[in-house]
Amino acid sequence: MNEIAxxxxSALGQGFIYAPMALGVFLTFSILKTPDLTVEGSFVFGMTACVVVTIAGHPILGLVAGTLAGAAAGLCTGLLQTKLKIEPILSGILTMTGLYTVNYAILGGQSNRYLQYEAKNSLGVTVNKPADTVYKIFQRAFGKDMSSGMTAFLLTMIIVIVTCAVLVTFFRTRNGMAIIATGDNEEMVRSSxxxxxxxxxxxxxxxxxxxAFxxxxxxxxxxxxxxxxxxGMLVMGLAR
Structure with missing residues (x-):
């Protein structure tokens, strides 16, 4: 029974991790009525930006850096759509393709990178040590008596709830309603x-x-x- 629990x-924790991605896909496809294929590139862009900053010893800033990286990718796609008048699908493909090279360069010319850094032990030998993460910080502070899976689930749930609350609040502002109106009737928005x-x-x-977050x-x-x-992130986001 404990194994099933x-x-x-673990499944619920991973599901909450993908929740912001599903919200992002929902925003472009359902609210803006725009098919955006940047998702598969910006998702990895958030990972690569996060891994570099986290290894440097700043796990919280790593999440911020990943989020800002995704916003930068969205800016490129948006400019291609609005300023260069490129079709939304092609704009997303161009950005996604370009991001593959960018992500490859951020990872140091390799296909993957672990959250670990080199340090010398007491014998003077160089060894790899795991980098700190927000999950480890949360467990040390609040979850000493809980399993790592439970603390990860609780932290992810809290982060996602706060993120959703911020998004809902934003769409009640003037700028948020302008985005909704643009997706509903762009010509009316321009005439206003x-x-x-x-x-x-x-x-x-x-x-x-x-x-990217x-x-x-x-x-x-x-x-x-x-x-x-x-x-497959785009298909996963649409399915959710």
Whole structure:
């Protein structure tokens, strides 16, 4: 029974990790009515940005860096759509393809990278030590008597709930409602003196920021980043 409970907690924890990614896909496909294929690139971009900053000793900033990396990817896609008038599907493909090279360079020319750094032990021998993550910090502070799976589940659930609350609050603001209106009727938005291009770019940026944030969380959860982790993310997000 304990093994079944552990498997259930682990499955729920991983499900919560992918929740921001599903929200990001929902934002572009359902609210903006725009098919955005940047997802598979921005998801890995969030992972690679996170792994570099986390190894440097800043796990919380690693999540922030991953989120900002996704927003930058969304900015590129949004500019291709609005300024260069490239079709949304092709814009996403171009950004996703370009990000593969960027992610490969961030990982140091290798396909994956683990959350570990080199240090010398008491004998002066260089060894690999695991880098700190937000999950380890949370367990040391609040979950000393709980299993690592349970603490990871609780922290991920808290992060996702806060993230969803921030997103709901944003869409009740003027800028958030402008993004919703742009997806419903762009011509009406333009006739109302609202910059539809800015709203569309902002929506795509927020969408990919959520996707990359999900990738950054997964990176710290599984303790490594891999170039192939983005394969199938778009289908998974649509399914959720």
């Amino acid at each position: 552990g498997m259930l907690v 003196s609202i910059n539809a291009d800015v709203s569309r770019i902002g929506g795509v940026m927020i969408s990919n920021a959520f996707v 999900s990738g950054a969380l997964l990176c710290q959860y599984q303790k490594y980043a891999d170039l192939n982790c983005g394969n």
